Amino acid sequence: MTTRRVLVVDDDDMLREVAKVALEMVGGWDVLTAASGAEAVRVAAAEHPDALLLDVMMPGMDGPSTVAALGQDTGTRDIPVIFLTAKVGGEGHPEWEHLPIIGVIPKPFDPMTLSAEVTRLLGW
């Protein structure tokens, strides 16, 4: 069986590390990381991960901009993307409705169940 590879993108060093460890140790996956949207686009094009776990609010290229950039490249446009974002008051995000994302995982997340949530959203 092939091990899944997931790219975790977050500008918060600590959250990136927690997500990486959780997905590696609990999920048993290989995890790549990127600290910005621009870096995520480069890593995705070079490594072709099976999925992206993408923070929404980042300086520079934010989550939606990163999704748009991935969509410009035939090599990355089909990589499934899950947004990872701090939930604000239960408000919806109609501005994301046109984006080709698989789902949203709210922060704070539970490291123990993160891989299960990703698995559920991706149907793995």
Next chain:
Amino acid sequence: MVPVQSEDPDDAVRSVLRGLAASARQANLTRTGVIEDALRARAEHRVTPEQRSAAVSAAHQVAGSAGTFGHGRASALAVSLEQWFKRDGDGVDGEGSERDGVDDDDGLTRARRELDELWADLQEPHQDEE
């Protein structure tokens, strides 16, 4: 003899969490300073769009980080502060000039209290923190 590696994955993740918790808490305390600067400037009617945006971003980061590292109350307070800065910013015109009456003094006072509570909450190490 080859040592037996039998650590439970959940224990390993919790160990990493404990190791990162102090650094995360310190980073979040630094972020409260950004919120503090913007809130003080807002109270003095001299907040800039950049300060407001930085405060929204800092509060958003605290909301996501603090809860993951066991500070649920801090996370909720940060969400409230993020909402307040966004709501308050809705009354700023395109030139960045602030109009009066966007949010009343009660709102500003409440934001001040929430920031104080947030800072106090983050002063306390989480029980699992190393």
